[in-house]
Amino acid sequence: MSSPLYLALIHYPVVNKNGQITGSALTNMDLHDIARAGRTFGVKAYYVVTPYKDQKTLAFQIMDHWTHGHGGTVNPARKSAFERVRVADTFEAVCNDIENEQGQAVVKVATSANTQDPTRSCRRLGQELKGNAPHVIVFGTAWGLVPEVINQCDHILEPIQGTGSYNHLSVRSAASIYLDRLING
C-alpha cells in the first residue's frame, strides 16, 4: 500500500435509533482501539470529529496522558498509537487538513452497516489504495453517518457481512475488520 490512509470517527452529525440527527459522546475505548488498529495497519492519522468543546477537552486530556503523560511512559506502544490521533470540529475540517498535508484531493469513503448501495468492495478499494491518492475512511458513532456526510463521500464501502443478517458490530470491530481487509485482503 502506498496511498496515505486516514480514518475519521464522526460524533456529530450522526443519526440516533429513530433516524434523527444527533451528537454522540466520546468513548475512551474508541480512541484506544481504533488508534491501535490504525497504528497496526499504517494509518497516517485518525481524526476524532466532534464540535463540542467539553468533548474536545476530554479527547485532548486522554491524548495528553498517553503521549506526554504517565501513560506514554509506562506503555510506549500505546503512545505510538495515540501520536496519530487528531481532533477536528467537522468532517470538512478533516478533509481540509488532509488536503493541506498531502497537497491533493482526498478520496472520501463512507462506511455503513445498512447501505443497500455500496459502490466499493473491500477488494477493489484495497487495490485502489496501492495507488497514490490519499483516502479517508469515515465511520459514524451512534446509529451511523447522516446522509449529508455520506453524500459528500466519493464511495460507500460494502457492509461487513457475517453468517446471517445481524449487523451490530461495534465501530471498533468494524474499523479493525475493514483495515485488515483493505491492507491484507
Place this chain on the structure above:
Amino acid sequence: MSSPLYLALIHYPVVNKNGQITGSALTNMDLHDIARAGRTFGVKAYYVVTPYKDQKTLAFQIMDHWTHGHGGTVNPARKSAFERVRVADTFEAVCNDIENEQGQAVVKVATSANTQDPTRSCRRLGQELKGNAPHVIVFGTAWGLVPEVINQCDHILEPIQGTGSYNHLSVRSAASIYLDRLING
C-alpha cells in the same frame, strides 16, 4: 461453515508485561464487543473465563442487564449478542462444557500476537471450520496466554500482521479480525 465455533477469553492465568503469571480484571467492553462480533459471525457461545468470585458476579450482573434487564428491552440486538455469553472458572471447564454440549472432542486453537511458531494459517483453519469438529478459539487478556494454556491447545493461529512490526491490537480488534478471516476469508 458448519463446525460449531466457540470463543474463550482468559482472565487467569495470563502473563503480565514482565512475563509473570497474573489474573486480569474483567473489562465491560470485552464482553460487549466480542459478544457482538461472535453473534455476527455465528459463534455458538463466548466464554468469559475467570476464577474470581467478584469478577464472576460482575460478569453476571452485566449479562443480566442485557438479557433480562432494561438493556435487553431497549436494545434487542445487544440482548441477542449477550445470550451467547457464558462464564467459566477455567479453560478446562470451557472445554468440558463444549464437549458435553457437542458430544465430541473440541479442537483448541490458541492465539498469540508474539508466537514464532504458528501451526495454522487463518486460511487453513477457515477450511477446517467447514467440517464438523467443534472448535474453540482462545484469547488472552493482559499480555497474553500463558505457555501452559497454549500447550493444551491443538493449534496456534498465525499472528495478525499489519504493515510493520507493531503488534498491539486490542483483544477486541484481534477477535473481530480473526472471526472475519475465518468465516469470510
